[in-house]
Each structure stands twice: as C-alpha cells, then as structure tokens.
Amino acid sequence: MSNGKIPVIIDCDPGIDDAVALALAFGCGKLDVLGVTTVAGNTTGENTHRNARKFLSFIGADVEVARGADKPILRPLVTAPQVHGETGLGGLGEPGDEDPDASGRSAFDLITDTLLNHPEKVTLVPVGPLTNLAIALLAKPEIKRKIEKIVLMGGAALEGNRTPAAEFNIYVDPEAARIVFESGVPITMIGLDVTHKALIYPDEIEALRRFGRIGRTVAELMDFYGNHYRKRFEGNPIHDALAVAAVFEPDIVSTRHLSVCVETSAEFTLGRTVVDFRGVTGREPNCHVALGVDRERFIELIFNAVKYLEQMAQ
Ligand code: BDR
Numbered sequence: 052m053s054n055g056k057i058p059v060i061i062d063c064d065p066g067i068d069d070a071v072a073l074a075l076a077f078g079c080g081k082l083d084v085l086g087v088t089t090v091a092g093n094t095t096g097e098n099t100h101r102n103a104r105k106f107l108s109f110i111g112a113d114v115e116v117a118r119g120a121d122k123p124i125l126r127p128l129v130t131a132p133q134v135h136g137e138t139g140l141g142g143l144g145e146p147g148d149e150d151p152d153a154s155g156r157s158a159f160d161l162i163t164d165t166l167l168n169h170p171e172k173v174t175l176v177p178v179g180p181l182t183n184l185a186i187a188l189l190a191k192p193e194i195k196r197k198i199e200k201i202v203l204m205g206g207a208a209l210e211g212n213r214t215p216a217a218e219f220n221i222y223v224d225p226e227a228a229r230i231v232f233e234s235g236v237p238i239t240m241i242g243l244d245v246t247h248k249a250l251i252y253p254d255e256i257e258a259l260r261r262f263g264r265i266g267r268t269v270a271e272l273m274d275f276y277g278n279h280y281r282k283r284f285e286g287n288p289i290h291d292a293l294a295v296a297a298v299f300e301p302d303i304v305s306t307r308h309l310s311v312c313v314e315t316s317a318e319f320t321l322g323r324t325v326v327d328f329r330g331v332t333g334r335e336p337n338c339h340v341a342l343g344v345d346r347e348r349f350i351e352l353i354f355n356a357v358k359y360l361e362q363m364a365q
C-alpha cells in the first residue's frame with residue numbers, strides 16, 4: 052500500500068451491478084485500480100468491453116480497460132438480458148460514439164503483466180464469470196505469489212439464482228471457477244448469501260437520484276434492474292459492488308473459512324459452489340465464505356462514493 056491505497060485489478064462483465072461496483076471502486080478513495088478487464092457474461096464480450104469503457108469515462112475514471120474472453124472455457128456463453136438488458140446496461144448500453152479500444156493488451160496480458168511487475172501484491176476482484184482469471188492462472192502460474200487474495204462475487208452456500216443450485220457467474224463458466232477455487236490462492240467468496248441481504252431500497256434509490264448526474268444515472272440503472280429484482284425482493288441486490296466494498300472494508304461482511312468445491316459435471320447442480328459447513332469432506336478450507344453483511348454501511352459507502360465522483364466531476 053505504498054500510496055496508502057490497496058492495489059487491485061477489477062475483472063467485470065458490465066452489467067448494471069458491475070457498473071455500480073466500478074463507481075464504488077473509483078469513488079471510495081481507498082483503492083488503487085491498476086486496470087480493469089472485461090469478460091463475456093451478462094452480455095457479449097464486445098458489449099461488456101464497450102460498457103466498461105463507456106461507464107468509466109462517464110464517471111471520469113482514467114484507467115486501462117482490456118478485453119478478455121468472449122466465451123467460457125468449454126461451454127457456449129449464457130447471458131442475462133432479462134436482468135441487464137440486451138446490451139448489458141439497460142438503456143445506457145446501446146452502442147454509441149464511445150472511444151475506440153484504448154488498450155493494446157488483452158485482459159490476460161494486463162492481469163499477468165501487472166501482477167508480475169507491480170512492486171506489491173495485488174488483490175483481484177472478479178465480478179463476472181471467472182474465465183479470464185482461470186486462463187491467466189493456467190498460462191502463468193507464477194502470478195500466484197503476487198496475488199494478495201481474490202475477492203470474488205459469485206457462488207452461494209444456499210440458494211442459487213441462475214438455477215436453484217447455482218449462482219450466475221459460476222454457472223456460466225464452472226470449469227473456470229473450479230480452476231480458481233483449486234488454485235491455492237486465498238479467496239473471499241461474496242455470494243448470494245450476502246448480496247441478497249444487502250439490498251438498496253426504493254427510498255434510497257430516490258435519494259441517489261438527487262445526487263446529480265452520476266447519482267441520477269445510477270438510480271436509472273437501478274430502475275431498470277428493479278424490473279427484474281422487485282418481483283422477488285423489496286429492493287435491489289447490487290451484488291458486485293459488495294465484493295468491492297469487502298476489499299477496502301473487510302468487516303462489512305462476516306465470513307467462515309471453509310472448503311468450497313465447484314460442481315462441473317452434474318445434471319441438476321452444475322455450477323454449484325458446494326460449501327462444506329460441517330467439515331465432512333475432510334478437505335482443507337480454501338475460501339472465506341461471506342455469510343453476514345452490514346447492509347446500512349454498504350449503502351452509505353455507495354452514497355459516499357457517488358457524492359465523491361460527483362464532486363470530482365465539477
Ligand atoms: C452476478 O451475476 C450477474 O448477473 C451480476 O452482474 C453479478 O455479477 C449475480 O449473480
């Protein structure tokens with residue numbers, strides 16, 4: 052933490068909650084974001100890369116954005132248009148006159164070069180399918196010694212969302228997730244067990260809407276997202292932003308250190324993160340599984356970040 056900030060790389064598939072995660076990362080003042088990489092997931096690789104560049108430029112973040120995998124390692128891509136819209140950011144995701152690709156590197160090169168060349172260990176924050184990370188770990192296993200930890204959004208100890216058993220990010224590329232969970236690198240899993248408790252409520256979205264241009268846009272993204280989530284919840288989960296919050300404020304979640312395996316070959320439970328609560332497998336714990344969360348503090352962090360970005364844009 053040479054500049055007092057935590058060095059991170061964010062790997063994402065914007066995606067509405069991914070966009071809020073980026074806003075929190077750049078507005079919290081606690082993270083040194085060394086690069087942003089994108090992966091196909093919520094929408095195509097072309098869309099997630101465009102959305103990341105578009106949203107980062109909108110919030111005034113100056114960072115390299117490198118494009119990664121366009122499909123999972125073994126499987127066809129599964130996307131989530133019902134949650135994020137056809138192009139990934141609700142109405143904001145349409146192709147426009149954004150800048151051409153600013154990065155000359157692939158996501159894999161950005162991840163491996165940055166890790167190997169940065170003087171400190173770096174925290175990785177993947178909030179989409181784990182394809183890019185798995186490829187980087189396989190291509191250059193020596194990066195492991197430079198990873199402080201992986202704080203990922205994905206998985207669930209209890210219920211899934213893409214299927215009854217599996218959370219979306221793990222379901223989309225279960226082989227990649229398995230590679231990451233078996234890598235030996237310390238992992239914190241911010242799964243549905245906590246993101247479904249960290250909801251932003253309608254009155255809080257209205258408050259955000261009054262914060263100016265960035266607050267209004269985040270509120271509009273929440274409006275779109277609410278079309279899906281409000282059928283089931285009183286508010287919206289902002290899954291990916293919670294993973295970012297847990298990097299600079301780890302106490303925002305309570306965790307248990309447990310063994311987690313990823314199911315890659317089952318008919319009904321493909322992509323399940325199997326959490327061994329009772330230690331019946333005898334496997335060594337490989338993951339800090341988040342089970343409790345301070346919701347109010349999380350929303351406060353989002354408000355503060357949006358206000359900060361708004362001030363910086365003035
Ligand atoms: C995860 O799936 C995606 O749709 C979201 O962006 C988040 O990363 C939640 O299951």
Ligand code: CA
Binds near residue numbers: 069178
């Ligand atoms: Ca995501």
